[in-house]
Structure formats: structure tokens, C-alpha cells
Amino acid sequence: MTIFSGLGARALGLFNDNKGPWGPTGGGGDDEPPNTDGGGSGPWGEPPKRRRGGLAPAGETPSLEDLLRRGRARFGGGGGGQPSRGIIAWAIIALVLAWLVFTSTHSIAPGQRGVVTRFGRYSYTLGPGIGFTLPSPIDRVRKIDVENIQVADMGSGESEDLMLTGDQNLIDLAYSVRWNIRAPELYLFQLAQPDETIRQVAESAMRAVISRVTLNDAMGDKRAEIETQVQETMQRILDAYGSGIQIQGIAIKQADPPDAVNDAFKEVTAAQQDAQSYINQARAYALQLTAKAQGEATAFDKVYEQYRLAPDVTRRRMYYETMEQVLSKVDKTIVEAPGVTPYLPLPQVQREQQRQQQGGGQ
Amino acid sequence: MIAFIRARPILSAVVGIFVLLLLLSSFPIIPETKQAVVVRFGKPVRVYNQYREGRPIGGEGAGINWRIPIAEQVVWIDKRVLDVDMQPQQVLSTDQRRLQVDAFARYRIVNPLLMFIRARSEEQLRQQLRPILGSEVRNELGKVSFAALLSPERQGIMESVRTNLNRIASQYGVEIVDVRIKKTDLPTGTPLESAFQRMRSAREQEARSIRAQGNKQAQIIQAEADAEAARTYAASFGKDPQFYDFYRAMQSYRATFVGEPGGKPPAGTTVVLSPQNDYLKEFSGRSR
Numbered sequence: 134m135t136i137f138s139g140l141g142a143r144a145l146g147l148f149n150d151n152k153g154p155w156g157p158t159g160g161g162g163d164d165e166p167p168n169t170d171g172g173g174s175g176p177w178g179e180p181p182k183r184r185r186g187g188l189a190p191a192g193e194t195p196s197l198e199d200l201l202r203r204g205r206a207r208f209g210g211g212g213g214g215q216p217s218r219g220i221i222a223w224a225i226i227a228l229v230l231a232w233l234v235f236t237s238t239h240s241i242a243p244g245q246r247g248v249v250t251r252f253g254r255y256s257y258t259l260g261p262g263i264g265f266t267l268p269s270p271i272d273r274v275r276k277i278d279v280e281n282i283q284v285a286d287m288g289s290g291e292s293e294d295l296m297l298t299g300d301q302n303l304i305d306l307a308y309s310v311r312w313n314i315r316a317p318e319l320y321l322f323q324l325a326q327p328d329e330t331i332r333q334v335a336e337s338a339m340r341a342v343i344s345r346v347t348l349n350d351a352m353g354d355k356r357a358e359i360e361t362q363v364q365e366t367m368q369r370i371l372d373a374y375g376s377g378i379q380i381q382g383i384a385i386k387q388a389d390p391p392d393a394v395n396d397a398f399k400e401v402t403a404a405q406q407d408a409q410s411y412i413n414q415a416r417a418y419a420l421q422l423t424a425k426a427q428g429e430a431t432a433f434d435k436v437y438e439q440y441r442l443a444p445d446v447t448r449r450r451m452y453y454e455t456m457e458q459v460l461s462k463v464d465k466t467i468v469e470a471p472g473v474t475p476y477l478p479l480p481q482v483q484r485e486q487q488r489q490q491q492g493g494g495q
Numbered sequence: 496m497i498a499f500i501r502a503r504p505i506l507s508a509v510v511g512i513f514v515l516l517l518l519l520s521s522f523p524i525i526p527e528t529k530q531a532v533v534v535r536f537g538k539p540v541r542v543y544n545q546y547r548e549g550r551p552i553g554g555e556g557a558g559i560n561w562r563i564p565i566a567e568q569v570v571w572i573d574k575r576v577l578d579v580d581m582q583p584q585q586v587l588s589t590d591q592r593r594l595q596v597d598a599f600a601r602y603r604i605v606n607p608l609l610m611f612i613r614a615r616s617e618e619q620l621r622q623q624l625r626p627i628l629g630s631e632v633r634n635e636l637g638k639v640s641f642a643a644l645l646s647p648e649r650q651g652i653m654e655s656v657r658t659n660l661n662r663i664a665s666q667y668g669v670e671i672v673d674v675r676i677k678k679t680d681l682p683t684g685t686p687l688e689s690a691f692q693r694m695r696s697a698r699e700q701e702a703r704s705i706r707a708q709g710n711k712q713a714q715i716i717q718a719e720a721d722a723e724a725a726r727t728y729a730a731s732f733g734k735d736p737q738f739y740d741f742y743r744a745m746q747s748y749r750a751t752f753v754g755e756p757g758g759k760p761p762a763g764t765t766v767v768l769s770p771q772n773d774y775l776k777e778f779s780g781r782s783r
Binding site: 250251253254255297299301318319321323324325330333336337340344345348374375391393394396397400401403404405408410411412416418423425429430431434437440441448451452453455456458459460462463464 | 524525526552557558574576577578580599601641642645646673675676677678679681690691693694695697699701702703705706709710712715716717720721723724725727731734735738739745748749752753764765766767769770774775778
């Protein structure tokens, strides 16, 4: 009974604001009194008056006085206990019904699951759509996104995240882990800090895999293999924890040498380009040389074909043609008598040459 | 009773609320994530919702339970997998190389009663586990070489860390689920610098070797081309060496005395000929 009086007082407080509009219809509520409340007519009617009397001397603050005045006005306007009692009963019923409806139906969005706990104990999981449970203090529902893929970024670009590779080099790695929740009840109840666990496990798995490959593999074409291995390792560890988490994938966003040694790595790239240019030059030379050889050889072959038809004549012809060309361009001296020492005006020849060169220069 | 309530409504309300609270607190609701140790005047008497391996979630344990109000208190202990993160430790390997190691352990309180007696609270438990984890990791990793720390067998090392740690942790009613190395880094300062230096020199070496390889290939390509050209010449000119000699001499004379067509003419040359010269043999008017 005392408990109900407390509740009743609270319900009255709630009802306060609705009093005005409901007041006139209050008379219709008279059919209700033979309810359970009927027995408590004394307590329902009396205590507020008593309380009013008892509290008035104690509380002199304006707010309390205001409250009391409002309370008095209400009871005065209500014209006695009977009508208000019916209204209160209706109000309580309405409130309870609303409470029951609101706390026992749950709309679960697609991609969500509702984990139902009955007095704290896991009961069952609601699928998408409208789900029904017992009302609130008994059953509670926690909605968990299962389809939504979450991303944990590891090794941000801000500071270097150096890892040791198998050949004891260092690599600066940035990657992201995509995961979602496979079993919401495990996700909720198995791990104390699921998100933090994922980060730690990711870091551990990635470093374990990186420590088995060489730096060049990690930076180069083995990335996809590393991603798969990390994903498998993470999944195995998380399954061992019974975490209910599914790793969807790992993406290595960046795998670079540390800044401190970047210049040396650029030097390697430069060397590769240099080497390529050496080879290209050699190829160009080779093409030129073989083309020249083929050209000359073919020319010789053609001439030789004709030469074979008439060797003597061709030979003489070529000889005379060449000598003609040669001797027409040079200074000639023909010395007739044997035993006569020819006098060659060498200084004059040299002067002539210099003059020609200067003339050519100007 | 009703008369009493009418006479003293305030007092009866207070008493009523008190009784209600007492009633509510007699039936604690135990969530899935907690284990509850019921302590009667400081002495643990019962455990609710204790973790048992293999028992599915939603089994008996969690839910409404009871206790004697006032006399018995409920101590909540987490049922989930918890973690303890080690302070980064410097580990000295057998070959005297330093490594900065960061590890974590996952554990579960499987005997909340024992844990409550030995450690009192989760925070204290964590504080006691942390140094033990650190020293176990240091001890085990100190037994292996630097290379082994980076090798796949380090998971085996961690397994023995887990076993050792588990032996100690079981005294607290704790089961170690997993111990893992999170980071193995070179300590900043000299070890890191020397690693950088080594990487740099390795790259320089690689660069040099790439250039040398490029040179080598270039030379091979050139030599092959030379050989190919020589073969082409030989195949063609070898048909008649005597004629080649003559043919080439003619080309050569032309190049020497006349110059390439379109090229710069060679410097003036004076040729002294004897009338006996083959070219001038008709000069003398006598026939051969």
C-alpha cells in the first residue's frame, strides 16, 4: 500500500499538466471506482491533503509554495476525490499500456540484429524486421550493426610506423583492416574491448608476417600474399578468442623505406635507369653496326656478281675511274728521267696549304 | 496497518521505500558479461555466473539471483576476455643485440573466488600481471638469437611464455588465453642508426651492381654486334679475297684523296708519279 501511495503521488505529478483539458470529461470516469483502487479510496483521497498540511510549515521557499498552491487549486477545481480518482486510474492504465507496447516491440533495421537479454541473461537474437519481446525491465534489446563493414586504420601517415623485415631491414607500413560482426552475441559478451583487440591483433599479425618476408618482397609484388596471410592469421586468433568478428580484408596502403634511407633507394632507381640506358646505347650501336656491315657486304656482292662476268674489264674500269677521281683532285708531278733527283718545293706546298685553310676558314 | 498508514503517511512512505529497495537489492540481476562473488561480511561465500569452458552464452548463470540484503555484498568480476598490455621492454638476445619488444596478453578470470581472495580487484590483478608478463617475455626472448626473434618460431617462444605465465596466473584464478608480440623494434639511437646505415650501404651496393650489370650487358651486346658484322663481312668478302683487296683499295683511295661525297675535302696532296706507273703506261705510247 505504501508503495502504491508513492507511485500514486508520482502519477499525480505526471498528470498535473494534463489536468486542464481532462477536467471536464472527468465525470465520465465515475464508472471506474469499483476497481482495485476502490479499496484504497482512503489513502488516495487523504494523503495529499495531509501532506499539504504537513509540508506547509517546513518549506517556505517560493517554488514549494507555488507547488502547494497549484495542488490546492487542482483539488479545489476537481470538486472532491471521486472524479480525479477515476482519471488517475485511466492514466495509469494508459501509461502502463504505452510502456508495454513501446518496450516490447522493436524494429530492427536491415543489416542489424537485436540481442535480447532477459534479466541480464542472453536469450535470443532478433533478425531484421519487427521483433517482439517481454517488456523492458525483463527483456532488453541491444541493436548491433552486422552488415556494416568497419575500417580500422593502422600506421597513419603522420609518424613513421617502422617494422622489421625478415632480412632485418625496416619498412614504413600503413594499412587498414576491414571487419564486421559475424555473431553479435559473441561480440557483445566475449571480449572486453573488441575494437582495441582488433587493433592489437592486426598489429601483431602484420608484424609477424612482415618479419618473414624480405624488404623487397614487402615493397614489391608480394603485397597481396602478405595481405591474405595477415587476414588468415587475424581470423584464426580472433576465432580462438571466440570474438564473433569476421575479418573482411587487409589493404596495405603504403609500404615505403624509412625516410632516413630514402635517398639510397632513389639511388637504386637511378642506377636501374642508368643501366637501362647503357643497354639501349649498346643496342643502338649494334643495330647501326650490323646494318652497315650488311649494307657493305650486299654492295660488295652486287659488284662481285658483275665482276665475275667480266673480271678483267671490270677491274680495269674500276681502276681507271678511281684514279681519275683521285688524280683530278690532287697536285701531280710526273718525273720522267730516272736518276734525276726531283726538287720538291715543300715550303711552297705548305704555304699553299695554309692559304687554303685560311681561305676556307673565312 | 491501514490505520497506521493514515496516521503517519510520511513515515510509512519512507519505510515502504526502504523495504522496496531492500527487496530489489536481494535479487541482483547478473549480466552475461559479469561474474558475481557474493561476500558475507568480507568472506566470499558464493559465485554466480562463473565462467566454464565450452558453456554456450545464454546458458545458466546470468539472470536473476539472490542474496541476503545488507549482510551480503556482490563483487562484480568481468567474465569476458581481458587484456594486459606490457610496458615496452628492451630484450637482449643471445648474440648481444638489443630489441624493443612490446607484447600483450589476453586472459580470462576463470576462478573469480580465487581471484577475489588473491588480488581483490581487476585493476590490482592487472597491475600484478603486468610485471610478470614483462619479465617472462624478457626471460624467454633472452634465450634466443636475434634472427630467431624475427623468425616464424617466435610463436613457439610465445607459447612457452604463455605456459609460464599461465602457471603463475592460475594462482590468481586467471587463465592466459594468448600471449603475443605486438612490436619488435630496434631501440632508437645507435642500433636504429646502424640499421639505417646498413640499409643505405646495401642499397649503394645494389646500385653499383645494377650499373655494373648494365655495363656488362651493354658490352656483350656490342661484342655480339661486332662479331655479327665480322661474320657478315667474311661471308661476303671471303668469296674472292683478291677482288676484295682491289675493291677495298679503290674505296680507300677515294676516301683518302677525294673524301666522302658531301664531306669536307681532304687537305691538298701532291702526288709524284713515275711514268712507269701503271696508270701512265699509255703515256709513253708504248704498248704492253
